[in-house]
Amino acid sequence: xxxxxxxxxxxxxxxxxxxxxxxxxxxxxxxxxxxxxxxxxxxxxxxxxxxxxxxxxxxxxxxxxxxxxxxxxxxxxxxxxxxxxxxxxxxxxxxxxxxxxxxxxxxxxxxxxxxxxxxxxxxxxxxxxxxxxxxxxxxxxxxxxxxxxxxxxxxxxxxxxxxxxxxxxxxxxxxxxxxxxxxxxxxxxxxxxxxxxxxxxxxxxxxxxxxxxxxxxxxxxxxxxxxxxxxxxxxxxxxxxxxxx
Ligand SMILES: C[S@@+](CC[C@H](N)C(=O)[O-])C[C@H]1O[C@@H](n2cnc3c(N)ncnc32)[C@H](O)[C@@H]1O
Numbered sequence: 001x002x003x004x005x006x007x008x009x010x011x012x013x014x015x016x017x018x019x020x021x022x023x024x025x026x027x028x029x030x031x032x033x034x035x036x037x038x039x040x041x042x043x044x045x046x047x048x049x050x051x052x053x054x055x056x057x058x059x060x061x062x063x064x065x066x067x068x069x070x071x072x073x074x075x076x077x078x079x080x081x082x083x084x085x086x087x088x089x090x091x092x093x094x095x096x097x098x099x100x101x102x103x104x105x106x107x108x109x110x111x112x113x114x115x116x117x118x119x120x121x122x123x124x125x126x127x128x129x130x131x132x133x134x135x136x137x138x139x140x141x142x143x144x145x146x147x148x149x150x151x152x153x154x155x156x157x158x159x160x161x162x163x164x165x166x167x168x169x170x171x172x173x174x175x176x177x178x179x180x181x182x183x184x185x186x187x188x189x190x191x192x193x194x195x196x197x198x199x200x201x202x203x204x205x206x207x208x209x210x211x212x213x214x215x216x217x218x219x220x221x222x223x224x225x226x227x228x229x230x231x232x233x234x235x236x237x238x239x240x241x242x243x244x245x
Contacts, residue, residue, distance in 0.1 A: 001104065001154060002032045004074050004081070005143050006067070007111040008049065010035035016144050025157040033147065034077075038070040050114055059115035067110070067117070071124050074108055081106035082126040084146075086139035087116065090128030093146065095169035097129070101146070102153035109146060111139030172225040174214040176206040208234045 005013065017026055017033050025031045042049045043066060050060040071083055084107060091097065101107055110125065122128065131142045151157045158164050168175040179190040193205045211234060215222045227235065 001030070001102070001150070002034065002078055002081075002106040003147055003150075004034045004036060004077070004106070004108040005111065005147075006036045006038050006070055006074060006108065007138075007140055007143070008037070008039055008113055009111075009138065009140055010037050012140055013144065017147070021158060022148055022151055025151050025154065028156065030154050030156050031147070031151050036070060036074050038067055041066040041070040041073075053115060057115075061115050062112060062117045062121060064118045064120045067121055068124050071108070071110060079106050081108050083108045083110060083124060085110045085112070085117065085122065085125035085128045086131070086142040086146075087112060087128045088130050088133075088135055090130040092133075093129055093131045093142075093149075095149075098149045099153060101150045107146075107150075109139075109143040111143050113138045169221070172214075172221065173210045174218060174221070176209040176213070204234060207231065208238055211235050212238055 007013075013033070013035060017023065022031075026033060039047045039049055041047075043063065049063060049066045051063050053059070053061050075081070075083065081104065086109060129142070129146065131145050136142060152164055155161055164170060166175065179194060183190045183195060191205065193201050196202075207230075211222075211227075211231060214225065215235075
């Protein structure tokens with residue numbers, strides 16, 4: 001997959017895309033990240049890309065021409081790709097969208113700064129994407145988030161693809177709690193069922209914890225999950241055991 005990132009700060013991506021799981025995916029050619037410094041498209045001797053807002057108010061706004069000219073050039077550099085503007089007004093980023101984006105062979109991410117984009121730039125985006133209901137200083141961390149989450153969907157990026165499938169949100173439910181050695185730490189014991197080697201019981205226990213955590217911590221997510229007959233049975237057992245306590 002090729003990811004083009006349009007930004008004023010290409011240098012801040014270096015460490016993130018050089019190290020660890022993402023770094024290996026880049027080195028192994030699973031993901032090709034191409035940075036574009038859009039100041040190169042700025043106006044005049046100072047390569048200006050921003051100006052004060054019409055109507056007054058604080059901060060600076062990205063001017064239309066430099067960014068749109070850059071986006072149009074980047075679009076033409078390779079195969080067709082959706083241009084995604086990173087903005088707090090965009091659709092909320094979630095695991096379903098991660099899976100959808102991973103289907104593309106190429107995506108283009110556009111990072112804002114300052115007070116954001118002149119509204120007329122928005123027409124150049126195929127859609128806008130928000131990583132959450134809060135405001136960052138720039139779109140770069142949002143772009144890193146998108147690349148990180150999407151690259152995990154590309155087979156080979158994460159050593160064990162089973163772990164990706166079992167992670168929170170992949171199939172809707174949150175992950176079950178995990179434990180490692182020692183079996184007792186500061187008086188807290190690892191549940192006995194995880195230590196007895198009975199895989200049927202371990203799977204049932206883990207599923208029950210996933211159901212419990214999701215229903216308690218994220219009732220909104222739980223409401224959207226399709227429960228299998230066995231899930232319904234396990235969930236009923238949880239309800240019965242809590243009402244008998
Ligand atoms: C300081 S913000 C601009 C905020 C804008 N004035 C507003 O209130 O909607 C600068 C840039 O950071 C990026 N950004 C901030 N929050 C974001 C979020 N939740 N998701 C994606 N990008 C975000 C966008 O690219 C935005 O143009």
